[in-house]
Amino acid sequence: MEAILGEGVTLNGFICPGHVATITGSSIFNFIPEKYKIGCVITGFEPTDILQSVLMLIRQVNKKTPSVQIQYNRAVKADGNSVAQKYLSEVFEPCDAYWRGFGVIPLSGLDLRNDFSRYNAEKIIPVRSIHREDNELCICGEILRGLKTPAECPLFANICFPENPIGACMVSNEGSCNTWYKYRLDK
Ligand code: SF4
Incomplete structure (x- = not known):
């Protein structure tokens, strides 16, 4: 998250990962509002979880009170799971x-x-290092850094689509390009 902020990308808030925070606790995100004045909401995975988290972030922005809030409170506590932390x-x-x-x-x-x-x-396991050339037109790196959108890639929906992924962002259904492809309005 700090690496993304270091790119100079303007963000209104972070939807933070619920499963991670179940173990770590929400407090590991405290530095974001403290240092960057950007709000965080730890979020569950159901559509209503996401919607409620967006609303919580909007309220933080409107009130200019960036903080770490827990929407996924059925699983996440401020201090997390101390037993799991010890084993980790x-x-x-x-x-x-x-x-x-x-x-x-x-x-x-x-x-x-x-x-x-x-x-x-x-x-x-003795495996020699494997080097794979990425397609030089693929802009996955810039998309992951928040600098470009999938629609700005010249290969998007052209030769790169879920059945023929050229870059990692199109492979899984959690990938940015895959999601953009699925919900794009111009299909
Ligand atoms: S995954 Fe495909 S659409 Fe996404 S940046 Fe790479 S080549 Fe472009």
């Missing part, structure tokens, strides 16, 4: 991680600790 920190440690569109962001991922390296597929 026993098994994993922070590591640098690669993010599509952003490159490597320091300490943004989790890796198995040495005590659990016998389960680490990267260490126990």
